[in-house]
Amino acid sequence: MSKKMQITLNVNGTRHELLAEPRTLLIHVLRENLGITGPHIGCETSHCGACTILMNERSIKSCTVFAAQADGAEITTIEGLGTPDSLHPLQEAFREHHGLQCGFCTPGMITRAAQLLKENPDPTEEEVRFGMAGNLCRCTGYQNIVKAVLAAASEINTAKEAAQ
Amino acid sequence: MIPAAFEYYRPDDLQGALALLHEHGDEARVVAGGHSLIPMMKLRMAEVPHLIDLQAIDALRGITVDGNRITLGAMVTQEEIIAHEGLATLVPILREAALQIADPQVRAMGTVGGNVANGDPGNDMPGLMQCLGATFHVTGPDAAREIEARDFYEAAYMTAREDDEILTAVSFDAPNGGQSYQKQKRKIGDYATAAAAVILTREGEHCTGASIAMTNLSDVPVWAEAAGEALIGTDCGEDAVIAAINAMQEAIDPTEDNRGPVAFKRHTAGIILARAIARAWSRA
Ligand SMILES: Cc1cc2nc3c(=O)[nH]c(=O)nc-3n(C[C@H](O)[C@H](O)[C@H](O)COP(=O)(O)OP(=O)(O)OC[C@H]3O[C@@H](n4cnc5c(N)ncnc54)[C@H](O)[C@@H]3O)c2cc1C
Ligand code: FES
Ligand code: FES
Numbered sequence: 001m002s003k004k005m006q007i008t009l010n011v012n013g014t015r016h017e018l019l020a021e022p023r024t025l026l027i028h029v030l031r032e033n034l035g036i037t038g039p040h041i042g043c044e045t046s047h048c049g050a051c052t053i054l055m056n057e058r059s060i061k062s063c064t065v066f067a068a069q070a071d072g073a074e075i076t077t078i079e080g081l082g083t084p085d086s087l088h089p090l091q092e093a094f095r096e097h098h099g100l101q102c103g104f105c106t107p108g109m110i111t112r113a114a115q116l117l118k119e120n121p122d123p124t125e126e127e128v129r130f131g132m133a134g135n136l137c138r139c140t141g142y143q144n145i146v147k148a149v150l151a152a153a154s155e156i157n158t159a160k161e162a163a164q
Numbered sequence: 165m166i167p168a169a170f171e172y173y174r175p176d177d178l179q180g181a182l183a184l185l186h187e188h189g190d191e192a193r194v195v196a197g198g199h200s201l202i203p204m205m206k207l208r209m210a211e212v213p214h215l216i217d218l219q220a221i222d223a224l225r226g227i228t229v230d231g232n233r234i235t236l237g238a239m240v241t242q243e244e245i246i247a248h249e250g251l252a253t254l255v256p257i258l259r260e261a262a263l264q265i266a267d268p269q270v271r272a273m274g275t276v277g278g279n280v281a282n283g284d285p286g287n288d289m290p291g292l293m294q295c296l297g298a299t300f301h302v303t304g305p306d307a308a309r310e311i312e313a314r315d316f317y318e319a320a321y322m323t324a325r326e327d328d329e330i331l332t333a334v335s336f337d338a339p340n341g342g343q344s345y346q347k348q349k350r351k352i353g354d355y356a357t358a359a360a361a362v363i364l365t366r367e368g369e370h371c372t373g374a375s376i377a378m379t380n381l382s383d384v385p386v387w388a389e390a391a392g393e394a395l396i397g398t399d400c401g402e403d404a405v406i407a408a409i410n411a412m413q414e415a416i417d418p419t420e421d422n423r424g425p426v427a428f429k430r431h432t433a434g435i436i437l438a439r440a441i442a443r444a445w446s447r448a
Contacts (some may be wrong), residue, residue, distance in 0.1 A: 002169035022172035044165045046203060049269060058243065058272040064202050068172040069217055133352045134267030
């Protein structure tokens with residue numbers, strides 16, 4: 001055991017201070033220390049994307065970041081994107097278009113898609129597939145995931161136009 | 165998948181990082197994006213009692229374009245390269261290659277410095293940098309020096325960088341001519357079965373200059389000088405391409421692994437090089 005260090009994380013707008021060994025993976029801090037269990041552990045080897053979160057406005061795999069590296073970071077998880085009463089357009093679209101079956105990959109998928117749409121608000125199907133290539137799904141065959149992301153994009157864009 | 169324990173440091177300048185490296189010697193390593201090092205630490209194939217995080221060192225960041233000279237700070241991520249408009253016009257091969265590395269989440273963390281310093285034959289940037297004739301800038305406890313990308317790689321995970329040196333930047337001239345990075349992989353996000361970086365200049369129907377480098381076909385990246393020479397003066401037609409492929413085959417030394425037997429890798433290397441030459445030529 002090495003010494004624990006003081007770590008500060010801003011997760012979904014709430015500041016957390018905790019003690020953790022530097023080697024603790026960020027996904028474990030989120031799930032075990034903070035009880036934020038939206039991000040999942042699929043492979044733990046940086047391949048599946050189930051652990052995807054936003055860190056300082058970049059999509060990253062939280063199984064391949066040490067807690068120590070994340071000290072001071074701004075983090076958004078699926079819990080920060082919508083609430084059961086007020087779903088994020090992506091959450092709504094995944095439900096509407098059957099973008100999930102078992103749901104294990106879904107938090108990572110939606111969190112990644114949220115950042116993709118920020119960077120590219122009106123993507124083509126090909127751009128969605130390429131931009132979601134770091135997220136694996138064992139159930140859906142991806143078709144409905146892609147449909148859901150495209151539908152959410154047009155929903156968000158329509159809402160934006162209406163607001164203007 | 166929990167690595168051995170380590171002490172963590174986040175110095176905010178290069179001198180601080182160098183002092184820590186010097187103090188802890190063999191027991192210390194720097195971490196950039198961590199997307200090669202952390203997997204190795206999790207598998208306990210790398211043990212790093214003292215981990216020095218470079219993320220707070222501003223001097224290692226930033227993309228500079230000075231006339232024709234391009235400098236990438238070691239901590240520039242693959243994502244930043246892809247998003248940079250100036251680079252996309254000046255050195256399209258850089259963006260083309262970066263887009264073929266891993267997946268979006270990995271590219272958000274992975275850095276140029278980490279990719280070229282790592283020494284893994286599977287990394288794509290080393291071959292690309294050899295093709296571009298890039299210079300690597302390293303700083304040690306006493307002095308800074310420059311090492312040519314073509315002289316940097318000694319064996320798998322063995323490079324000309326000393327353990328107490330930090331790679332600070334990579335620089336190169338924006339190349340003239342047509343460029344292409346072609347890569348064969350088993351699936352998106354995979355390392356190359358074979359990849360080729362090609363830059364060609366042409367006057368009319370004649371090739372006037374050629375630089376060719378191959379990835380993951382030896383324990384180091386391979387700058388295939390003779391393969392480039394085989395194209396110079398030709399029209400880059402079928403015979404010239406075959407001559408270049410034959411010269412490239414002399415320079416590579418693939419080994420059998422889960423990406424296939426040697427004969428398959430050689431076959432793939434030939435196809436990928438032909439494709440890269442054709443693309444580069446059409447863009448020249
Ligand atoms: C799923 C997955 C797929 C991948 N696919 C590819 C691929 O197709 N092609 C590819 O090229 N790469 C691939 N990678 C590797 C990825 O691009 C890495 O990010 C990159 O190789 C290393 O960069 P890093 O910043 O993460 O370095 P780190 O992992 O932090 O460091 C790697 C090594 O370099 C040393 N180092 C880092 N920075 C410096 C410096 N400034 N000075 C001195 N030494 C330094 C470290 O001490 C360490 O030994 C993949 C990774 C994953 C997880
Ligand atoms: S759990 Fe992190 S990528 Fe699979
Ligand atoms: S819905 Fe089951 S893994 Fe994607």
